[in-house]
Structures are given as structure tokens and as C-alpha cells.
Amino acid sequence: xxxxxxxxxxxxxxxxxxxxxAIGLAFAAEGANVAFHYNSSSDGAEQGAxxxxxxxxxxxxxxxxxxxxxxxxxxxxxxxxxxGSIDVLVNNAAATQxxxxxxxxEEDWAPxxxxxxxxxxxxxxxxxxxxxxxxxxxxxSLMGDSGRVGESRLLVTATTRSxxxxxxxSLAKELAxxxxxxxxxxxxxxxxxxxxxHTGNADEAKMKKILxxxxxxxxxxxxxITPTILLLASPLSSWTTGQIVSVxxxxxxx
Numbered sequence: 578x579x580x581x582x583x584x585x586x587x588x589x590x591x592x593x594x595x596x597x598x599a600i601g602l603a604f605a606a607e608g609a610n611v612a613f614h615y616n617s618s619s620d621g622a623e624q625g626a627x628x629x630x631x632x633x634x635x636x637x638x639x640x641x642x643x644x645x646x647x648x649x650x651x652x653x654x655x656x657x658x659x660x661g662s663i664d665v666l667v668n669n670a671a672a673t674q675x676x677x678x679x680x681x682x683e684e685d686w687a688p689x690x691x692x693x694x695x696x697x698x699x700x701x702x703x704x705x706x707x708x709x710x711x712x713x714x715x716x717x718s719l720m721g722d723s724g725r726v727g728e729s730r731l732l733v734t735a736t737t738r739s740x741x742x743x744x745x746x747s748l749a750k751e752l753a754x755x756x757x758x759x760x761x762x763x764x765x766x767x768x769x770x771x772x773x774x775h776t777g778n779a780d781e782a783k784m785k786k787i788l789x790x791x792x793x794x795x796x797x798x799x800x801x802i803t804p805t806i807l808l809l810a811s812p813l814s815s816w817t818t819g820q821i822v823s824v825x826x827x828x829x830x831x
Contacts, residue, residue, distance in 0.1 A: 580811040583608030586635075586660045587810070588653070590643070590700055591670030593618025595769035596719070598625045599799030600667055600806055605629035605636060607807060612656040612663075613638045614670065614700075635660050643670055643696025644688075653703040662711040665810045666704045668697050668718035671738070678732040686733050693737035697744065705748070705757060713756025715810045718745055722765050725821070726829045742821055749819030758818040760809045765825035767797040792827035801826075 587604045591597040593615035601611045602625060611629050615622035615638060622638035629636035637659050641652035656663060672692040674685055701716060708714035723731045724738025741761050748759035766787070788794055805824050808814055823831060 578813075580607055580807055580813060582665075582807065582811055585609045585664040585810075586612075586656070586662065587665040587667065588612045588614060588639075588656055588663050588700075588704060589667040589669055590614040590697075591616075592625060593621035593638075596767055596799050596802060597667075597669040598622070600669060600803055601625050601636075602629055603799075603803035603807055604665070604810075605632045605634050608634060609665070610635035610660050612636070612660060614652065615640055616642055616670070641700075643700060644691040646699055649696075649699045649703055653700065653707065657707060662707055663704050664708075664714050666701065666708075666714070666716045667806060667810070668701060668716065668741075670696060670700075671719070673721070673731070673734040675730045675734075677730055681733060689733050689737045693734075694740050697741070701744070701748070705752060705755075708757050709752070709755040714758075715814075716745075716748060716757065716759040717806050717809045718759070718761045719806075720761055720763050720821075722763050722823070722825055722829050725763055725823075725831075745821065746819045753818065758815070760814075760817060760819070761821045762802065762805055762809070763821055763823045763825065764802055765791070765797060765828035767799060767802060769799065790828055795826065797824070797826055
């Protein structure tokens, strides 16, 4: 199926590694031009951009600290200067931490709020302004299932992730007049380089217990997640907005 993404300009945040990088490469495979955003993972973003360019599309790596408004503004302007106006924004960047809530400090909270909440607002506003001036676009935001159903040891992360629901639905209602759609994809555990951090370096017994919570009895892979993101970004989903789509192996069911 042709998803009609060829020639579209896509910005993926947090694309220097893991799922974000896989998302960028999936768009490139569909013929879209891709900007791989990074904060500290510059080598991974540069490699992602190189692999995307080998597929015959325009691709760049662009650095920005999402906790700094001027940095975000410069990055979005750089993407527009080098690739053209942004058609699709994928909000993937987030800061997470597994820790008992009563042991957390405000220093623990700050980066999660700064990146996942304020940082997402900053980049979304900058890109949405551009989209509104250029006839519309699609915003797809990633979130964890902890933000929908809650989870022990992830209270702060779940709190920040839950803001994605309000952001997505509010964007959909307010920006529809500018032909901008907004949807979110809610995921459970996905096998990437950061999996150990999310599972606490689980041994075989603990991993078996984790998998027992999934009706499909396996964790996700980036390849399980990217098709839904591509479809939501595609013009084929032009009548879909304000939706939270779960891709989670059945871990939670709305």
C-alpha cells in the first residue's frame, strides 16, 4: 500500500537511538525526507541520517536541547531551511525514570517535566506554527501505557506521559481549522537499547513474569510500532484526529 508519504518532510524527536531512530528510517523507507533530532546522541542521529540518505531521500541530523526554547526554535528553523516546511512531527523524545515515588526528589522530577512536558510543548508549538502557515500537517506523539493506566515505580513518568493525552486531544480540536491533525500512539515495553533500564536488568525468571502480563507473550519491537505511526501520519488517515491508539501486545486494553 502506498501511504502517500513520498516527498513529505518529517521531524522525529529523540531519534538518535532506539525507537526514534527506527521511526525515522521507516519514514525514509516510504520516501519521506527525515530530520533526526538528538540532544546527546549525535553519533546515532548522524548514522540514522546517513542510512536514510542511502534510501534516496533528504536527511539531516539536528541537535536541540528541548528544555531550551531558543535551541528548539533554531533546530526547527534549520530543518525548514535544509529540507523545506515540516509536514509531519513525531514527538518521541522523553525522559523517564523507574524509582519508588516516596524516594524521588524534585531533581528527579525536573528532567521528566522539562523534556516530556515542556519540551514537547516547545517543539510542537514551533512546528505547528510552521504547519499553520503552510497548509497543515500531522502530529503523532508517542507515550507509554503508564500514562493511561498508571504503574508502580513510574509515578512521575506516568504523570508526565499522561499529558500527551490532553495535548493530543486539545491540538486536534484547536488546530483542525489549520488542517493540522494530532494523534498519539501508546506503547508498552519495546525491545531497544534502553530495555534493561525499563526492566531493571531482569533475569530470566523476572522476564518470564513480565511477559506473563502480555497476552501475546512477547515484548514489542520497533517494527511492531512504526506501521501505526506511518499510517497516522499519512494522508490516508485524513479523517483521523484526536485519537490515542494502543500498540502494546494487549498489555492494557481500553
